[in-house]
Amino acid sequence: MQLARVIGTVVATVKNESLAARKLLVVQTVDRNLQASGKPMVAVDAVGAGIGELVFWCRGKEASFPFKREDTPTDCTIVGIVDSEQHVTR
Amino acid sequence: MILARVVGNVVATQKNHRYENARVMLCQQITPEGDETSYSVLALDSVDAGVGDTVLIVQEGWSASTAATGQAGAAIDSAIVGVVDRIDLL
Numbered sequence: 001m002q003l004a005r006v007i008g009t010v011v012a013t014v015k016n017e018s019l020a021a022r023k024l025l026v027v028q029t030v031d032r033n034l035q036a037s038g039k040p041m042v043a044v045d046a047v048g049a050g051i052g053e054l055v056f057w058c059r060g061k062e063a064s065f066p067f068k069r070e071d072t073p074t075d076c077t078i079v080g081i082v083d084s085e086q087h088v089t090r
Numbered sequence: 091m092i093l094a095r096v097v098g099n100v101v102a103t104q105k106n107h108r109y110e111n112a113r114v115m116l117c118q119q120i121t122p123e124g125d126e127t128s129y130s131v132l133a134l135d136s137v138d139a140g141v142g143d144t145v146l147i148v149q150e151g152w153s154a155s156t157a158a159t160g161q162a163g164a165a166i167d168s169a170i171v172g173v174v175d176r177i178d179l180l
Contacts (some may be wrong), residue, residue, distance in 0.1 A: 001166070001167060002130070032118060032130045037128065046165070047104050047106060048104065056102070058167050062151035062165045062166060063167075065151075065163055077165060080102035080104065082101065088116065089100075090116060
């Protein structure tokens, strides 16, 4: 899993049917100092995250496990919302 | 598996239910010589690792999920599975 900041949303009307009603968010992965690192990605939301929040995402096949339909085509899913920046202790 | 140093942890109240009672540790990958790389990753703790420890992190879903929660099938892609005492190099 990696820390990321939600920086946007994606609207896609035509998509795989198992993605219906799923929220697609643009996330920017951040390093331990919460500075952006790497390119932004699109993640499926599994916890009710929103723009500006600090979250963590899960990669790979495991990304589809939060959903009842495990054939949900995702390789990047938001699985937790960090309470605040102060809740990243380091 | 990768070598990493535990640098902190994160607190998330709203998260996937399989993360309940788990400790989400913020880790920085290191080289075998002990130098930090630019890759930071969140991993669930399964061995009572603490900040400053050098650890082994498995990055494969089935293993990570089983090590951290006792059951496969969770949206977990990284878990700490060992605390490194020493690395001997040629």
